[in-house]
Amino acid sequence: MPTVYEVGKQYPEPEYPERPLPMSQHETSPTALRRASNHRRANPCCFCWCCCCSCSWNEDRERWRATRDTKLESIPNCESCTKPTTEEVKGWSQSFDKLMKNPAGRNVFREFLRTEYSEENMLFWLACEELKSECNKHAIEEKARMIYEDYISILSPKEVSLDSRVREGINRKMQEPSSHTFDDAQLQIYTLMHRDSYPRFLNSSIYKALLQTVSRSSSES
Numbered sequence: 001m002p003t004v005y006e007v008g009k010q011y012p013e014p015e016y017p018e019r020p021l022p023m024s025q026h027e028t029s030p031t032a033l034r035r036a037s038n039h040r041r042a043n044p045c046c047f048c049w050c051c052c053c054s055c056s057w058n059e060d061r062e063r064w065r066a067t068r069d070t071k072l073e074s075i076p077n078c079e080s081c082t083k084p085t086t087e088e089v090k091g092w093s094q095s096f097d098k099l100m101k102n103p104a105g106r107n108v109f110r111e112f113l114r115t116e117y118s119e120e121n122m123l124f125w126l127a128c129e130e131l132k133s134e135c136n137k138h139a140i141e142e143k144a145r146m147i148y149e150d151y152i153s154i155l156s157p158k159e160v161s162l163d164s165r166v167r168e169g170i171n172r173k174m175q176e177p178s179s180h181t182f183d184d185a186q187l188q189i190y191t192l193m194h195r196d197s198y199p200r201f202l203n204s205s206i207y208k209a210l211l212q213t214v215s216r217s218s219s220e221s
Contacts, residue, residue: 078107079103079106081103083214085214085218086214092202099198100125109198113197115206121160121189121193123150124150124160125186125189125190125193127150131143131147131181132183133179134179140178140179144177144178144182145177148170148174152170163188166188170184
């Protein structure tokens with residue numbers, strides 16, 4: 001049976017480019033400074049459920065995201081979904097489970113995670129969900145390897161925060177990957193998002209702006 005070290009050799013650490021700065025150091029015009037200062041500001045016009053918004057805020061975000069693309073190309077920039085109702089959006093503040101079970105909720109929460117540079121937590125969770133729905137053995141092994149390289153490897157810029165016990169368990173399971181190889185890690189990241197990011201999301205301008213928008217639309221209809 002191969003050792004943990006041999007497993008590491010079997011899945012060599014990939015090289016990733018460094019994350020680019022939001023703007024070049026010599027770009028100091030008033031327009032450039034305004035763009036940089038607004039980079040992390042929530043913009044209500046970007047709550048486009050088909051993710052086709054072409055505003056400048058979205059364009060800056062897409063350029064930054066291009067350096068963080070995962071190997072799992074099947075994970076889209078955002079999930080296909082319909083515009084949420086006022087009741088659904090209000091329900092997200094009552095339960096993290098309701099938020100995570102709703103595609104529109106996951107999209108908005110993921111948008112918030114981008115502003116905190118922790119989108120990898122949602123990407124990892126989605127990748128694990130996709131892996132668990134896979135039945136083909138070869139596809140499972142390939143996807144498990146890509147998840148390992150994208151989110152578990154200590155050299156990946158998208159490495160998620162896991163304790164040593166969970167990491168050691170993953171290294172053992174990677175000898176014979178299955179659709180449940182990352183279950184413990186997925187639960188740990190889900191708990192982290194629930195306890196750490198979710199309370200800040202509810203107080204964020206992104207969530208409040210969306211709630212105001214859908215409430216106004218509901219009253220006008």
